[in-house]
Amino acid sequence: MSDTEKHVILTIPMHPDMELAAAKTASVLAELMDFGEGEVEEIQLAIIETCINAFEHSQSDDQEVHIDFLLKDDELQFKVTDRGVGISPDTLDGRRLLGSPGIHTDLRKRGRGLQIIKTLMDEVDIESSPNGTTVSVIKRKRRTEET
Template sequence: MSDQKKDTLVEINIPGNPEFLRVVRLLVSGYASNHPIPLDEVEDIKVAVSEACNNAIQKSERAGYSGSIKISCWLEDSFVFFKIEDNISETGGEEPDETDDIERGLGFLLIQTLMDEVDVDSDPDTGTRILMKKKIDVA
Protein backbone atom coordinates (compact mmCIF):
# COMPACT_ATOMS: atom_id res chain seq x y z
CA MET A 1 0.00 0.00 0.00
CA SER A 2 1.42 3.39 -0.97
CA ASP A 3 1.98 6.08 1.65
CA GLN A 4 -0.63 8.27 -0.03
CA LYS A 5 -3.24 5.49 0.07
CA LYS A 6 -2.36 4.70 3.70
CA ASP A 7 -2.66 8.37 4.67
CA THR A 8 -6.02 8.92 2.96
CA LEU A 9 -7.80 5.56 3.35
CA VAL A 10 -11.27 5.53 4.91
CA GLU A 11 -13.31 2.33 5.26
CA ILE A 12 -16.82 1.65 6.49
CA ASN A 13 -19.04 -1.41 6.60
CA ILE A 14 -22.79 -1.27 6.17
CA PRO A 15 -25.42 -4.02 6.34
CA GLY A 16 -27.01 -5.03 3.03
CA ASN A 17 -30.04 -2.90 3.79
CA PRO A 18 -31.24 0.05 1.65
CA GLU A 19 -31.81 2.29 4.65
CA PHE A 20 -28.02 2.70 4.85
CA LEU A 21 -27.68 4.11 1.32
CA ARG A 22 -27.99 7.61 2.70
CA VAL A 23 -25.02 6.89 4.97
CA VAL A 24 -23.02 5.93 1.88
CA ARG A 25 -23.91 9.19 0.12
CA LEU A 26 -22.95 11.14 3.24
CA LEU A 27 -19.61 9.30 3.31
CA VAL A 28 -18.89 10.33 -0.28
CA SER A 29 -19.85 13.97 0.41
CA GLY A 30 -17.87 14.04 3.63
CA TYR A 31 -14.78 12.41 2.13
CA ALA A 32 -14.85 14.68 -0.89
CA SER A 33 -15.18 17.79 1.26
CA ASN A 34 -11.63 17.10 2.56
CA HIS A 35 -10.22 17.13 -0.96
CA PRO A 36 -10.26 19.53 -3.92
CA ILE A 37 -12.97 17.73 -5.86
CA PRO A 38 -15.44 19.92 -7.80
CA LEU A 39 -19.02 19.67 -6.54
CA ASP A 40 -20.35 18.30 -9.84
CA GLU A 41 -17.81 15.48 -9.71
CA VAL A 42 -18.70 14.76 -6.08
CA GLU A 43 -22.29 14.28 -7.24
CA ASP A 44 -21.12 11.94 -10.02
CA ILE A 45 -19.15 9.86 -7.52
CA LYS A 46 -22.08 9.82 -5.11
CA VAL A 47 -24.34 8.33 -7.80
CA ALA A 48 -21.76 5.76 -8.90
CA VAL A 49 -20.91 4.54 -5.39
CA SER A 50 -24.57 4.41 -4.42
CA GLU A 51 -25.37 2.38 -7.54
CA ALA A 52 -22.60 -0.09 -6.71
CA CYS A 53 -24.10 -0.48 -3.22
CA ASN A 54 -27.58 -0.90 -4.77
CA ASN A 55 -26.27 -3.88 -6.67
CA ALA A 56 -25.03 -5.51 -3.45
CA ILE A 57 -28.18 -4.67 -1.49
CA GLN A 58 -30.46 -6.08 -4.20
CA LYS A 59 -28.40 -9.27 -4.18
CA SER A 60 -28.82 -9.38 -0.43
CA GLU A 61 -32.60 -8.97 -0.74
CA ARG A 62 -32.81 -11.79 -3.31
CA ALA A 63 -30.57 -14.02 -1.18
CA GLY A 64 -32.87 -13.46 1.80
CA TYR A 65 -30.18 -12.39 4.26
CA SER A 66 -28.42 -9.16 5.13
CA GLY A 67 -24.85 -9.49 3.96
CA SER A 68 -22.10 -7.02 4.69
CA ILE A 69 -20.89 -4.33 2.31
CA LYS A 70 -17.48 -2.72 2.75
CA ILE A 71 -16.81 0.68 1.19
CA SER A 72 -13.22 1.89 0.99
CA CYS A 73 -12.04 5.19 -0.43
CA TRP A 74 -8.60 6.67 -0.86
CA LEU A 75 -6.48 8.99 -3.01
CA GLU A 76 -3.63 7.77 -5.15
CA ASP A 77 -1.78 9.36 -8.09
CA SER A 78 -4.34 12.14 -8.74
CA PHE A 79 -7.25 9.71 -8.60
CA VAL A 80 -9.89 9.15 -5.98
CA PHE A 81 -10.68 5.45 -5.61
CA PHE A 82 -13.81 3.80 -4.28
CA LYS A 83 -14.01 0.06 -3.72
CA ILE A 84 -17.31 -1.63 -2.88
CA GLU A 85 -17.05 -5.24 -1.74
CA ASP A 86 -19.77 -7.60 -0.61
CA ASN A 87 -19.77 -11.17 0.65
CA ILE A 88 -23.24 -11.97 -0.69
CA SER A 89 -23.71 -15.21 -2.57
CA GLU A 90 -25.96 -15.25 -5.64
CA THR A 91 -26.50 -19.00 -5.53
CA GLY A 92 -29.68 -20.36 -4.02
CA GLY A 93 -31.53 -17.04 -3.84
CA GLU A 94 -34.36 -15.63 -5.95
CA GLU A 95 -33.62 -15.04 -9.62
CA PRO A 96 -33.60 -11.34 -10.65
CA ASP A 97 -36.81 -10.34 -12.45
CA GLU A 98 -37.17 -8.07 -15.50
CA THR A 99 -37.39 -4.92 -13.37
CA ASP A 100 -34.22 -5.89 -11.47
CA ASP A 101 -32.42 -6.39 -14.79
CA ILE A 102 -33.53 -2.99 -16.15
CA GLU A 103 -32.48 -1.20 -12.97
CA ARG A 104 -29.18 -3.06 -12.80
CA GLY A 105 -28.49 -2.16 -16.44
CA LEU A 106 -29.21 1.50 -15.77
CA GLY A 107 -27.08 1.39 -12.63
CA PHE A 108 -24.01 -0.02 -14.36
CA LEU A 109 -24.45 2.40 -17.25
CA LEU A 110 -24.38 5.28 -14.76
CA ILE A 111 -21.30 3.88 -12.98
CA GLN A 112 -19.40 3.38 -16.21
CA THR A 113 -20.30 6.81 -17.57
CA LEU A 114 -19.72 8.84 -14.42
CA MET A 115 -16.40 7.28 -13.38
CA ASP A 116 -13.15 7.23 -15.37
CA GLU A 117 -12.40 3.55 -14.86
CA VAL A 118 -14.40 0.67 -13.39
CA ASP A 119 -13.31 -2.88 -12.66
CA VAL A 120 -15.83 -5.53 -11.60
CA ASP A 121 -14.84 -8.87 -10.17
CA SER A 122 -17.82 -11.06 -9.34
CA ASP A 123 -18.06 -14.58 -8.00
CA PRO A 124 -21.58 -16.05 -7.62
CA ASP A 125 -20.54 -17.89 -4.46
CA THR A 126 -18.37 -15.40 -2.62
CA GLY A 127 -19.50 -11.94 -3.70
CA THR A 128 -18.63 -8.94 -5.84
CA ARG A 129 -15.88 -6.32 -5.79
CA ILE A 130 -16.32 -3.11 -7.76
CA LEU A 131 -13.27 -0.84 -7.97
CA MET A 132 -13.78 2.56 -9.53
CA LYS A 133 -11.66 5.64 -9.87
CA LYS A 134 -11.99 9.23 -11.00
CA LYS A 135 -9.28 11.74 -11.79
CA ILE A 136 -9.19 14.81 -9.59
CA ASP A 137 -7.10 17.95 -9.54
CA VAL A 138 -5.02 17.49 -6.42
CA ALA A 139 -3.43 20.78 -5.40
Protein backbone atom coordinates (compact mmCIF):
# COMPACT_ATOMS: atom_id res chain seq x y z
CA MET A 1 0.00 0.00 0.00
CA SER A 2 1.42 3.41 -0.93
CA ASP A 3 1.73 6.35 1.46
CA THR A 4 -1.33 7.94 -0.08
CA GLU A 5 -3.52 4.85 0.34
CA LYS A 6 -5.43 4.22 3.51
CA HIS A 7 -7.50 1.25 4.64
CA VAL A 8 -10.56 1.45 6.85
CA ILE A 9 -12.11 -1.83 7.93
CA LEU A 10 -15.60 -2.20 9.31
CA THR A 11 -17.65 -5.21 10.36
CA ILE A 12 -21.40 -4.91 10.79
CA PRO A 13 -23.99 -7.44 11.94
CA MET A 14 -26.71 -8.51 9.53
CA HIS A 15 -29.39 -6.63 11.34
CA PRO A 16 -32.02 -4.22 10.00
CA ASP A 17 -30.69 -0.71 9.43
CA MET A 18 -27.07 -1.71 10.15
CA GLU A 19 -26.40 -0.85 6.51
CA LEU A 20 -26.68 2.74 7.71
CA ALA A 21 -23.50 2.27 9.77
CA ALA A 22 -21.70 1.36 6.56
CA ALA A 23 -23.33 4.27 4.73
CA LYS A 24 -22.33 6.73 7.45
CA THR A 25 -18.74 5.50 7.43
CA ALA A 26 -18.62 5.69 3.64
CA SER A 27 -20.04 9.19 3.79
CA VAL A 28 -17.36 10.39 6.22
CA LEU A 29 -14.57 8.84 4.14
CA ALA A 30 -15.91 10.25 0.88
CA GLU A 31 -16.21 13.70 2.41
CA LEU A 32 -12.64 13.48 3.72
CA MET A 33 -11.58 12.65 0.17
CA ASP A 34 -13.40 15.72 -1.13
CA PHE A 35 -15.98 13.87 -3.17
CA GLY A 36 -18.84 16.11 -4.21
CA GLU A 37 -22.15 16.10 -2.32
CA GLY A 38 -23.93 14.14 -5.04
CA GLU A 39 -21.12 11.61 -5.25
CA VAL A 40 -21.24 11.08 -1.48
CA GLU A 41 -24.95 10.28 -1.76
CA GLU A 42 -24.25 7.89 -4.63
CA ILE A 43 -21.60 6.09 -2.58
CA GLN A 44 -23.96 5.84 0.40
CA LEU A 45 -26.71 4.36 -1.73
CA ALA A 46 -24.35 1.90 -3.41
CA ILE A 47 -22.98 0.57 -0.13
CA ILE A 48 -26.48 0.32 1.32
CA GLU A 49 -27.57 -1.81 -1.62
CA THR A 50 -24.44 -3.95 -1.40
CA CYS A 51 -24.98 -4.59 2.32
CA ILE A 52 -28.69 -5.33 1.90
CA ASN A 53 -27.87 -7.90 -0.78
CA ALA A 54 -25.50 -9.60 1.66
CA PHE A 55 -28.09 -9.46 4.46
CA GLU A 56 -30.76 -11.02 2.27
CA HIS A 57 -28.83 -13.65 0.36
CA SER A 58 -25.71 -14.78 2.15
CA GLN A 59 -27.25 -17.19 4.69
CA SER A 60 -23.95 -16.91 6.54
CA ASP A 61 -23.54 -18.55 9.92
CA ASP A 62 -21.71 -15.60 11.46
CA GLN A 63 -24.33 -13.11 10.28
CA GLU A 64 -21.66 -10.51 9.64
CA VAL A 65 -20.67 -8.32 6.73
CA HIS A 66 -17.05 -7.24 6.44
CA ILE A 67 -16.28 -4.02 4.62
CA ASP A 68 -12.82 -3.00 3.52
CA PHE A 69 -12.54 0.60 2.34
CA LEU A 70 -9.44 1.61 0.40
CA LEU A 71 -8.89 5.33 0.01
CA LYS A 72 -6.70 6.32 -2.93
CA ASP A 73 -5.89 9.74 -4.35
CA ASP A 74 -8.71 9.83 -6.86
CA GLU A 75 -10.93 6.93 -5.97
CA LEU A 76 -12.67 5.18 -3.14
CA GLN A 77 -12.85 1.42 -3.25
CA PHE A 78 -14.87 -0.80 -1.00
CA LYS A 79 -15.16 -4.54 -0.78
CA VAL A 80 -18.18 -6.01 0.94
CA THR A 81 -17.64 -9.61 1.97
CA ASP A 82 -19.85 -12.19 3.59
CA ARG A 83 -19.04 -15.76 4.53
CA GLY A 84 -22.28 -17.14 3.23
CA VAL A 85 -23.25 -19.79 0.72
CA GLY A 86 -22.54 -17.75 -2.39
CA ILE A 87 -24.87 -16.17 -4.87
CA SER A 88 -25.17 -15.69 -8.60
CA PRO A 89 -25.41 -12.23 -10.14
CA ASP A 90 -28.77 -13.29 -11.59
CA THR A 91 -30.11 -13.81 -8.11
CA LEU A 92 -28.80 -10.43 -7.00
CA ASP A 93 -30.49 -8.87 -9.96
CA GLY A 94 -33.94 -10.20 -9.12
CA ARG A 95 -34.09 -9.98 -5.40
CA ARG A 96 -37.47 -8.32 -5.05
CA LEU A 97 -40.18 -8.93 -7.57
CA LEU A 98 -43.22 -6.97 -6.74
CA GLY A 99 -46.90 -7.55 -6.51
CA SER A 100 -49.04 -9.72 -8.67
CA PRO A 101 -48.53 -9.82 -12.43
CA GLY A 102 -50.17 -6.75 -13.86
CA ILE A 103 -49.93 -3.72 -16.00
CA HIS A 104 -46.41 -2.49 -15.45
CA THR A 105 -44.12 -5.43 -15.91
CA ASP A 106 -41.32 -3.16 -17.03
CA LEU A 107 -41.51 -1.35 -13.71
CA ARG A 108 -41.68 -4.51 -11.65
CA LYS A 109 -38.72 -6.20 -13.26
CA ARG A 110 -36.51 -3.27 -12.45
CA GLY A 111 -36.63 -3.29 -8.66
CA ARG A 112 -33.02 -4.19 -8.44
CA GLY A 113 -30.22 -3.20 -6.12
CA LEU A 114 -27.38 -4.33 -8.34
CA GLN A 115 -28.68 -2.19 -11.17
CA ILE A 116 -28.48 0.85 -8.89
CA ILE A 117 -24.94 0.02 -7.81
CA LYS A 118 -23.74 -0.45 -11.37
CA THR A 119 -25.32 2.79 -12.51
CA LEU A 120 -23.96 4.94 -9.70
CA MET A 121 -20.46 3.45 -9.41
CA ASP A 122 -17.59 3.23 -11.89
CA GLU A 123 -16.68 -0.42 -11.44
CA VAL A 124 -18.50 -3.33 -9.82
CA ASP A 125 -17.13 -6.85 -9.58
CA ILE A 126 -18.71 -9.86 -7.89
CA GLU A 127 -16.77 -12.90 -6.76
CA SER A 128 -18.81 -15.67 -5.26
CA SER A 129 -18.18 -19.22 -4.15
CA PRO A 130 -19.81 -21.64 -1.72
CA ASN A 131 -17.61 -20.01 0.94
CA GLY A 132 -18.95 -16.51 0.51
CA THR A 133 -19.29 -13.49 -1.70
CA THR A 134 -17.25 -10.35 -2.20
CA VAL A 135 -18.64 -7.38 -4.07
CA SER A 136 -15.88 -4.93 -5.04
CA VAL A 137 -16.86 -1.41 -5.97
CA ILE A 138 -14.85 1.56 -7.20
CA LYS A 139 -16.01 5.16 -7.29
CA ARG A 140 -13.70 7.67 -8.95
CA LYS A 141 -13.81 11.37 -8.32
CA ARG A 142 -15.40 13.41 -11.04
CA ARG A 143 -13.31 16.20 -12.45
CA THR A 144 -14.03 19.53 -10.77
CA GLU A 145 -15.78 20.98 -13.79
CA GLU A 146 -18.20 18.05 -13.83
CA THR A 147 -19.33 18.40 -10.22
